[in-house]
Amino acid sequence: MISQYEPKAGVIARRDSILAGLRRILPDNGVIGEALRLKPYETDGLAAYRQPPLAVALPETTEQVAAVMAFCHAQGVRVVPRGAGTSLSGGALPMADAVVIGMMRMNRILDIDYADRCAVVQAGVTNIGITQAVSEHDFFYAPDPSSQLACMIGGNVMMNSGGAHCLRYGVTANNLLGLKIVTVTGEIIDIGGAYCDSAGYDWLGLITGSEGQLALVTEVTVRILHSPEGQRAMLAAFASVETAGECVDAIIGSGIIPVALEFMDRPCIHACEAFAHAGYPLDADALLIIEVEGSVAEQDDLLGRIKEICRKYDPISLKVSESAEESLAIWKGRKGAFGAVGRISPDYLCMDGTIPTSQLAYVLRRIGEMSAACGLAVANVFHAGDGNLHPLIMFDANDPAGFQAAETFGADILRLCVEVGGCLTGEHGVGVEKRDLMGVQFTETELDQQRRIKSAFDPGWLLNPSKVFPLKLPAMAAE
Amino acid sequence: MPDSVTQAPQPLNEAELASMVAEACATRAPVWVCGNGSKSEMLRPVQASRSISTAELRGVTLYSPTELILSARAGTPMAEIEATLAERGQHVIAEPPDFSHLLGSSKAQTIGGVVSTNLSGPRRIAWGAMRDHVMGLRAVNGHGEVIRAGGRVLKNVTGLDLCKLLSGAHGTLAVITEVTIKVLPAPERQATLVLPGLDPTRGVAALSAALGSPYAVSAAAYLPREAARRLPALAWVDRSVTLARIEDFTASVLYRTDRLRADLAAFGPAEILDDGASRAAWAGVRDAVPLPSAPEQAIWRISVRPSAGPAVAARLQQAFGAGWFLDWGGGLVWIAGPATEAAHAEVENAARAGGGTWTLFRGPLALRATVDVIPPEPNALAAIAARVKSAFDPAGILNPGRMRASL
Structure with a gap:
């Protein structure tokens, strides 16, 4: 089990009065204290770690969030914010003495302004919910993490979530205009708004991706964009990782920035093909999914240029989608990659480093060597345009040594990412x-x-403690 | 440079710079942090008797075109970076402006200065601000410690995002010594749709329609007649101009310009500026050339929601005969007017009424030292800001007073 800060004994001893205090602020059904009903909150998308919280608070308004926060602050109670609980890094893992503040009841879209191309939504609106709300006017919200059906915009802000289309549209931070935050003392502050570039320190940029360390977010003003006229994907398969990497360099070097540029290695191709039957070539060592957008003529032009470049790198196969359905099938394999790996292995750990794209072949070779040495299989998906690598390490949690070995392997991969000039996490967060x-x-x-x-x-280090920073509590925050 | 600042030998590398800051910290001696000082006339005057400049920290340290990454030391002239990128057909995404003429400077602006001030050009409305493309940096905090933030990769959420916090902090938290930015291929071609003669509200409605189209409009501005006349590329129109730019491969530019013209037909017949004229026009808009240039006038930059831009401009035109134009789809309101506290109060009120923010961009020392050059923050946030400042610079030696009298 992961270590956390020592729970505050005094807080746990005052559990009943803390619950009573929360019930004075929130409606009866907005406070959970019974052990059985706390169960769903004891973990998140990193299910290997579990810890029931002291209590769960489910506010419905910013004012309630502020009141809960002020109360917890006055009581010296730690707080763990939670959206949909889809964090893959344990960002919403509770502590035994902490109140989880769940944002799922704050799920209203407050304003949509097509002329100014922005929307104001509460933190508990799902990522896809924003796009659905504006799709009748052919608008969309750009960042598209794989969990977008479930994950909430508040969590996206806290983790600065990415997605498959960041190369063109950027990550969450690049698609925000404003936030309503609640400070640890329960103050409500508006950051930014429906305009660009507030003067003063960039609180919007600092709070985005802060993993609940600085403040709670209750409302978000996002940029919305008009959808492109259309988009289409193609597949390019190569006999080696090196040539696929060279081909990616050549595409970008030619001045074309595809809206998505995804890479899969051989184990991943096999797992995805077995799952999605997308027509992925099974004799390839590397597969690229390349997507472009624009009118049909523009798509033809760009895909034609890309095909020409790919041909210089001896592709095993090139397949340009001829329809929206074919594009969907091509994407189905990639978007289902995690699930596909889940079908061939009882458990898997999804890692999330970023590397300079020029290092791909070297890094995959080293990962292969590590995999052979520790006896755990690994499949790799890679956002090839931006260098974000997701090795999926397969293990069996029923084997007690299995999880530990997988964790060790994962840590070694992340060390390698840093060693070659990259970083520990591209989009999942530190947690x-x-x-x-x-x-x-x-x-x-x-x-x-x-x-x-x-x-x-x-x-007082009350906000989401035990995350992000190696444990070392400032003296003033101990009890 | 403020007259009070003495010229001293400047650091030749980061280590020297760090030890100079550490010494200033130990003696609690405030320093004016700068690059070449091309933007020293922005914001508030710094109360310091000595400067620490990054001007000697020069050179591109990494450029990997296929990884879309460039690193350079803070004192590298922006023009040198742009030339390096141009050799490989790439560019700086945020289209940073050069306000030398506006600020009366003949100095070459540096990348450290552009990042520290987070100044972005017309492409900002579509592609993000300078700070959106800062992927990593090295800096020296007020203790004299070297800290790194971000890295050299395009996707990175490891730890707090100090890249964004330090971008636009005007050297008040740390001295940026090296910057890594994301770059992109420069589009093959551009063209600009010109709708002549619209009133401001109708013009911004056209810009909203253009930016809300599927054609990836990359810049959108509205210039009243007298502003348009200051740009040689547009003077011939002799009416107000509503401008929408498209940049991409040639075939796409031709196709989308056509489609956009058809979609905006309700706003009247459009002219097209071809590549060269389009580039010239937007370079002018970027550098605020359409503003009246009388040196005694103050200049403000107001950012509001785009649809509020025309009302802000109208209000200030009525209040003190402001010269103005609108960029960023209508949301960036450039204002020129008398350098008085009364005019500044009008700007504050107009920006507040528009629900946005302001910067007194240029003005005489006395005015800049007296008024809030940027909006004050609510008390709870101001308290946090003071603690964040102290978290970097406990002795309060880095550019004291540059952004706010209290910081």
Whole structure:
């Protein structure tokens, strides 16, 4: 089990009065204290770690969030914010003495403004919910994490979520205009709004991706965009990882930025094909999914140029989708990659490093060697345009040594990512999962600088403690 | 450079810079942090008796065109970076402006200065601000410690995003010594649709329609007649101009310009600026050339929701005869007017009424030292800001007073 800060004995002893206090703020059904009903909140998308919280609060308004926060602050109670609980890094893992503040009841879309191309939504609206709300006017919200059917915009903000189309549209941080936040003392503050570039410090940029360390988010103003006229995907399969990598370099070097550029290695191709029957070639060592957008003529033009480039790298096969249905089939395999690996292995760990794209072949070779040495299979999907690598490490959780071996293998992969000039996490966040690896990427001086920023927002370290920073509690925050 | 600042030998590398800051911290001696000082006339005057400049920290340290990444030391002139990128057909995404003429400077702006001020050009409305493309940086905090943030990859959520916090912090939290930015292929061609003679509200409605189209409009501005006349590429129109730019491969530009013209037919017949004229027009808009240039006038930059831009401009034109134009689809309101506290109060009120933010961009020292050059923050946030400042610079030595009197 992952270590967390020592629970505050005094808080646990006051559990009943804390629950009573929360019930004075929220409607009866907005506070959960019974052990059985706390169960669903004890873990998130990183299900290997479990810890029931002290209580769960389910506010429906920003004012209620602020009141709960002010109460918890006055009581010295730690708080763990939670959206849909889809974090793959344990970002919403509770602590025994913490109140989980669940945002799922704050699920209203407050305003849509097509002329100014923005929408104001509550933190508990799902990612896909925003796009669905504006799709009647052919608009969409760009960041598209794989969990977009379930994950909530508040969580997207906290983790600065990415997706398959970041190369063209950027990550969450690049698609936000404003936030309504609640501070640790329960103050409500508006950051930014329906306009660009607030003067003063970039609180919007700092809070985005802060993993609940600085403040809670209750409302988000997002940019919405008009959908392109259309989009189409193609497949290019290669006999080696090296040639696929060279081909990616050549495409980008030619001045074409596809809206998506995804890479799969051989084990991943096989797992996805068995699952999706997308027509992936099984004799390839590397497969690229390349998507472009625009009118049909523009798509033809771009795909034609890309095909011509691919041909210089001896592809095993090239297949341009001829219809929206074919494009969907091509994507079905990729989008189902995690599930597909889940079918061939009892359990898997999804890693999330980023590497300079030029290092892909070297990194995959090293991962292959590590895999052989530890005896755990691995499949790799890679956002080839932006360097974000997702090795899926397969193991059997029923074998007690299995999870530990997988974790060790994963940590070694992340160390390798940093060693070649990359980073520990491209889009899943540090959470508890990568917390103890932060020293691989940052010096203690750098971590202390980040910790002081956390302290500036949250002097008592009540907000989502035990995450992001290797455990080292400032003296003033102990009890 | 403020007159009070003495010229001293400047650091030749990051380590020297760090030790100078550490010494300033130990003696609690405020320093004016700058690059070449091309933007020293922006915001508030710094109360410091010495400067620490990154001007000697020069050079591109990494450029990997296929990875869309460029790193350069903070003192590298922006023009040098743009030339390096152009050799490989790439560009800086945020289209950073050069306000030398506006700020009365003959100095070459540096990448450190552009990032520290987070200044972005017309492409900002479609492709994001300068800070959106800062992937990594190295900096020296107020203790004299070297800290790194981000990295050299395009996707990175490891730890707090100090890249964004330090971008636009005007050197008040740390001295940026090296920057890594994301770059993109420069489009093969551009063209601009010109709708002549619309009133401001109708013009911004056209810009909203253009930006809300599927044609990837990359810039959208509205210039009243007198502003348009200051741009040689547009003077011939002799009426107000509503401008929408498309940049891409040639065939796409031709196709989309046609489609956009058809979609915007309700706004009247459109002219097309071809590649060269389009580039010239947007370089002018980027650098705020359409503003009246009388040096005694103050200049403000107001950012509001795009549809609110015309009302802000109208209000200030009525209040003090403001010269103005609109970029960013209508949301960036450039204002020129008398350098008085009364005019500044009008700007504050107009920006507040428009639900946005303002910057007193240029003005005489006395005015800049007196008024809030950027909006004050609510108390709860101001308290956090003071603690964040202290988290980087406990002695308060880095550019004290540059953004706010209290910081």
